[in-house]
Amino acid sequence: MTPTTSAPTPEEPFGARLRRAMDARGPLCVGIDPHGSLLTDWGLGDDLVGLERFARTTVEALADRVAVLKPQSAFFERFGSRGIAVLEKTVAEARAAGALVLMDAKRGDIGSTMGAYAATYLDKDSPLFSDAVTVSPYLGFGSLRPALDAAALSGSGVFVLALTSNPEGAEVQRATAADGRPVAQLMLDHMAAENAGATPLGSVGAVVGATLGDAGVDLAINGPLLAPGIGAQGATPADLPGVFGAAVGNVVPSVSRGVLRHGPDLGALREAADRFADEVRAAIGGA
Numbered sequence: 682m683t684p685t686t687s688a689p690t691p692e693e694p695f696g697a698r699l700r701r702a703m704d705a706r707g708p709l710c711v712g713i714d715p716h717g718s719l720l721t722d723w724g725l726g727d728d729l730v731g732l733e734r735f736a737r738t739t740v741e742a743l744a745d746r747v748a749v750l751k752p753q754s755a756f757f758e759r760f761g762s763r764g765i766a767v768l769e770k771t772v773a774e775a776r777a778a779g780a781l782v783l784m785d786a787k788r789g790d791i792g793s794t795m796g797a798y799a800a801t802y803l804d805k806d807s808p809l810f811s812d813a814v815t816v817s818p819y820l821g822f823g824s825l826r827p828a829l830d831a832a833a834l835s836g837s838g839v840f841v842l843a844l845t846s847n848p849e850g851a852e853v854q855r856a857t858a859a860d861g862r863p864v865a866q867l868m869l870d871h872m873a874a875e876n877a878g879a880t881p882l883g884s885v886g887a888v889v890g891a892t893l894g895d896a897g898v899d900l901a902i903n904g905p906l907l908a909p910g911i912g913a914q915g916a917t918p919a920d921l922p923g924v925f926g927a928a929v930g931n932v933v934p935s936v937s938r939g940v941l942r943h944g945p946d947l948g949a950l951r952e953a954a955d956r957f958a959d960e961v962r963a964a965i966g967g968a
């Protein structure tokens with residue numbers, strides 16, 4: 682019998698799309714973090730109008746030149762439903778202008794609740810659909826299964842916290858798991874298993890702070906490594922080879938305030954991002 686319906690075409694996986702963007706534009710990610718203090722410094726009100734202007738300006742300045750834009754959901758959520766409406770528009774405009782959008786929401790929950798988060802960010806029909814989302818595995822890596830499955834279905838990605846840039850993270854992430862591995866290594870090994878066999882790059886990324894010095898863990902997960910902490914938290918692109926060693930080619934260095942503080946002038950924002958991109962290239966090579 683001839684089948685009358687065919688399976689839906691799998692979307693091109695996030696890892697492949699990210700690799701292409703990194704090769705074409707360089708690996709830099711810029712965060713869209715509308716801190717109240719930044720809105721004020723930009724001459725805007727710390728209100729919805731200011732939020733919208735800030736996000737739109739950042740997208741206009743950067744979405745055609747950096748590989749990834751990373752809106753920080755918390756700074757939009759603080760304005761309630763109307764802030765989330767601005768976030769929806771920001772995601773859509775950034776994607777339309779050619780950037781990959783990594784939603785920084787750091788979600789983590791169990792079972793069907795995690796499934797609802799996955800539907801929010803990783804289902805193509807959701808108004809907040811993004812190319813990838815940050816998630817926390819500290820309710821157990823297996824609790825992320827709904828997000829991992831949803832990402833595989835829609836060709837999106839997840840970035841899983843491993844070793845975060847804040848000093849407080851170490852008491853959990855560097856602790857020893859029941860089998861003797863550091864907890865962060867256990868998580869990274871799970872990510873490596875998810876990405877096994879993917880080419881050119883898996884769609885499950887790890888978050889590893891650029892602030893850590895030698896990460897001291899095996900980062901060969903065959904996936905992207907988001908490296909926040911550059912700029913305001915004190916790390917520089919020159920630190921990346923020391924933190925990431927042989928895995929540095931998969932690093933997506935991430936800066937928020939270090940770029941955003943140069944706004945609202947479009948040219949100044951672009952120059953700041955270009956400067957970080959140049960420093961990244963000098964430190965780790967690439968486009």
Ligand SMILES: O=C(O)c1cc(=O)[nH]c(=O)n1[C@@H]1O[C@H](COP(=O)(O)O)[C@@H](O)[C@H]1O
Pocket residue numbers: 712714753785787815844845846847888889890909910911912913914935936937938939
């Ligand atoms: O997932 C993240 O992006 C993240 C992980 C981490 O370990 N540390 C970290 O700072 N971040 C985020 O990266 C951004 C850092 O902002 P800046 O310090 O202004 O560059 C914030 O949105 C943080 O929530």
